[in-house]
Amino acid sequence: MKHYHLMGLAGVLFLVGCAPLNTYYKPGVSVNALERQTTACQTRALREVPSSTQVRRTPPRYIPGSRVCNAAGTCVTRPGRYIPGELVTFDPNDGLRKRVEAQCMADKGYAPVSIPPCPDSIARATPARATTTLPNLNRNSCVIRNSDGSFQIVTRG
Numbered sequence: 001m002k003h004y005h006l007m008g009l010a011g012v013l014f015l016v017g018c019a020p021l022n023t024y025y026k027p028g029v030s031v032n033a034l035e036r037q038t039t040a041c042q043t044r045a046l047r048e049v050p051s052s053t054q055v056r057r058t059p060p061r062y063i064p065g066s067r068v069c070n071a072a073g074t075c076v077t078r079p080g081r082y083i084p085g086e087l088v089t090f091d092p093n094d095g096l097r098k099r100v101e102a103q104c105m106a107d108k109g110y111a112p113v114s115i116p117p118c119p120d121s122i123a124r125a126t127p128a129r130a131t132t133t134l135p136n137l138n139r140n141s142c143v144i145r146n147s148d149g150s151f152q153i154v155t156r157g
Helices: 002-018 031-048 094-107 120-125
Strands: 021-025 054-057 061-063 066-069 075-078 081-083 087-090 111-115 141-145 151-155
Touching: 021 031, 031 094, 094 111, 111 141, 120 141
Parallel strands: none
Antiparallel strands: 021 111, 054 087, 061 081, 066 075, 141 151
């Protein structure tokens, strides 16, 4: 069972490595400053638009009964049954909180960006390091995700 769990974890890590980097961006700013300011804006947004976790149950479903017969003509009638609804949790304030966070970051000069992952050939050819200061981006910019959670932005051409 642990073998399958580790395979699933490896698959998730692989997918994260292939995902774009969605972040706020301001060229010339240190990654540490970006992280501090993002946390400050998230904290502000949570204070101004608190979480309001709500629980709902989806409606139950009725599965009608059925009649099953074998080749000898013997039939069995299976009764219908209800499948109970599932419990669903959600926060109706989530969208507003994200907008307040985005406004806060915009007020600090940041813009949301999505940087695509680098092709394998570029990732293999680039010496491993972490980006410490956000560079200017262009249409050839891409990101390499490091195993420690940091990232490296590569700007080609």
